[in-house]
Amino acid sequence: MEGVILFADDHIFDSQRLENKLFRKFNSDGAFSTLPINNLTILEKTVSSISTYKALILDWNFKREIDEDEEGIQMPDENPHEFLKSKKIYSLVYIYSQEEIAQEIKEELETLYPGKIFFEKKENVDEPEKEYEKIINGIKKFEDQNTHLVVPFVWSQAINQSAQIIFSELEQADPNWIKEIYNTAKNDGTEPNTEVIGVFQNLLNESIIQNQPLLKSLDESKELPEVVVADKEDSLAKLYNRIYYTKLIKNAPLMTGDIFKFNEDEFAILITPECDMNKKKDSILEFLIISKKASEAFKKKKKKDDSIFNNGVQSRHILPSFPFESDNFNLSALIDFETAFVVKTKVEFENMREGFKLNSPYIYQVRQRYLSYVGRVGVPAIPQSLRLFNLK
Structure with missing residues (x-):
């Protein structure tokens, strides 16, 4: 010990x-x-x-501890x-x-x-x-x-060690590094706090994935006995709900991936990129709409088809364990790219944030797939004779 x-x-x-x-x-x-x-x-x-x-x-x-004005009071x-x-x-x-x-x-x-x-x-x-x-x-x-707690303990040590090294290296490079990144982001129109944190987190990630004690601990963890849980399905759903979504704290800045609720049926994911957020947040923002009713109907229709989560159909995207309800982890969300895109004014989206956001890289996957869908270009098919000739 x-x-x-x-x-x-x-x-x-x-x-x-x-x-x-x-x-x-x-x-x-x-x-x-x-x-x-x-x-x-x-x-x-x-x-x-x-x-x-x-x-x-x-x-x-x-x-x-007694203050001076409380002396004599029990x-x-x-x-x-x-x-x-x-x-x-x-x-x-x-x-x-x-x-x-x-x-x-x-x-x-x-x-x-x-x-x-x-x-x-x-x-x-x-x-x-x-x-x-x-x-x-x-x-x-x-x-x-609780042998399964060994890895998080080593992981915390790796984060502490890496953070100290990175802070030292940035300080040696330029003692004004926070101010430089902050002002550069602000002048570029992006949210400066998010940008400064993002830069450091990227460096931290690059350092941690090289930490040998952590890598060794992760390799050894596969031999540890599995912790018995009462309901494996519910446990996994909660796990991936946490991996996919983060609960926002009060006064969190607007971020790409924030989830909004416009009414009991209409939810939305904010897809305006971070670099445009500061410029647009007081006027209009772009969203992908999610209908709770349509998602439930789609789930009933495809109840035995687990391949839908591979997102192989270009015109739609499925998100598992979507937080339509904060304590229900068995609800998936359907994003229909044909009809999902909307632009909302500040009057329409203000105070409508639901309290969750879609985490990276999943929000970037949704944006990339949507942009791929709307940016597709059709070209004439080649004749059958040419296909056969090119196969000779």
């Missing part, structure tokens, strides 16, 4: 306390690098800054309930507390972190060795039961 552990407890720096003795034991053992955290504010900042850590050992009760303790609800922590969350935690809170957190959150009490406060072994055994048991 190795890696970084975040140990968050308001008594972590008190040398007379069990928590401090455990912290020192973790560091002296050498298997883990342990970061001590003594309040929830620092915990939130740390989790936002560090993406790769083996486990979060977390107390449930934290003494509230303030209730803080707990990490809201923190855990607002963050999506991928590592093991090991709740380690003297206090009992309400059963409904435990059930809520177990739903948010299925198989990744455990609750243990501080039992042997005068026997740090025994408590240390309990925690270590809990972490080891978690690792043994």
Whole structure:
């Protein structure tokens, strides 16, 4: 076992306390690098800054920090309930507390972190060795039961290492690199924030695909036992829904691939290219319309024909697990290129964004296939005699 552990407890720096003795034991053992955290504010900042850590050992009760104007007032303790609800922590969350935690809170957190959150009490406060072994055994048991998490852990390390290298190289090339790319994109009429991020992401991708520990870990993952899931079909549908579509956060910029809903039947995918978005977003934008009713009728007609997802017919495109409904992953979308293209004014499309976007490369595939369809050119057929002659 190795890696970084975040140990968050308001008594972590008190040398007379069990928590401090455990912290020192973790560091002296050498298997883990342990970061001590003594309040929830620092915990939130740390989790936002560090993406790769083996486990979060977390107390449930934290003494509230008192401001000057609150002196003399008895303030209730803080707990990490809201923190855990607002963050999506991928590592093991090991709740380690003297206090009992309400059963409904435990059930809520177990739903948010299925198989990744455990609750243990501080039992042997005068026997740090025994408590240390309990925690270590809990972490080891978690690792043994979740061998599939090894690849994401290595992947996070690869991202961190590659990001540091790329930032250093860009800085050495030109310390004003962000400003240069931003201003160039802005002067060219494109959305500058998206352009700067896109440039870095492309470089990051080129670096990560060469990372040898990640490639080795991916090769080894094929030998790992498959995790049993209750409903394989539903699980795969959710997986590809996430691969194809991203849920947009509030105030996200307009992007090629954004999904709009104009009424209960009429959905649309924004196909205006990024380079034109800034110039057009206050007037008109181009869309490909998707009818939910037509998609459902097409699905019934082709129910046993899975070849439709190969998109072999030039005049149409099928998207799987389309988010017509946010919690239904069994709905596919039909884009009929003959009738799909529309131009909408700002009055028509404003505030109509549905909250999802079609990810790349799938949005580029849709645009390329549509442009190929409308750009096709018919030529006269050659005579049969010429065909036979050229086959001799």
